[in-house]
Amino acid sequence: MAHASITQDKIDVSALTDLVAGASNGAVCTFIGQVRRNSRGREVAYLEYQAYVPMAQKQLFRIAEEAEQRWGVEVAIQHRIGRMELCEASVVVVVGSPHRAPSFEACRYCIDTLKERVPIWKKEVCPDGSFWIEGEEAIEVSDAPREVNP
């Protein structure tokens, strides 16, 4: 049974791991996405994530289920929204499986697919302004938004 959720709170990696680290699994692969200081040549003060929560929840769960079926693994994913400081985790994917290879592959699939189709958006708050990150583009936050070279 896949586990997937959106949270406002700090992600508890250990609690997430417990969901997929039963005794039948000899491998547990964890991916942690955390807030980085530099982005596109700018210094980042902190990030704000927003999500279309009910749809994001559904999509996250489907991705986790897809991975479980394709690789025969157990998956737990949690994505945090709201304000996050440097080095705080925005997303954690944990995959448990009897052997290591499927756990790596399924973990990679989950984070890559999440970025493509889970409706979550990131705003980078920098000393010189705030920017919506939309795919490869950064769009300055203002009353009259304008394009910014990535």
Add this chain to the structure above:
Amino acid sequence: MRVTVLCWGHLTDYFGSEGFELELPEGSQIQNVITLLEQREPKATRLTRSCRYALDEEYAPLDTPLQDGCTVAILPPMSGG
């Protein structure tokens, strides 16, 4: 019919983040919502460029027919992770 519209990412700078309602004629599609928003805010030029759309929390193409009480979401390129 009345539909609820939700915007995300930079579109919230134009249309707010709380969502709003639109009155549309019967037989309208998602495309008609986009046309109305473009008229309301001509500077929002990315409404059709690279955005995806959802009807009642599921991805849907522009020609999807709408029903009274439904929710249309306009989804710019995502940046989760």
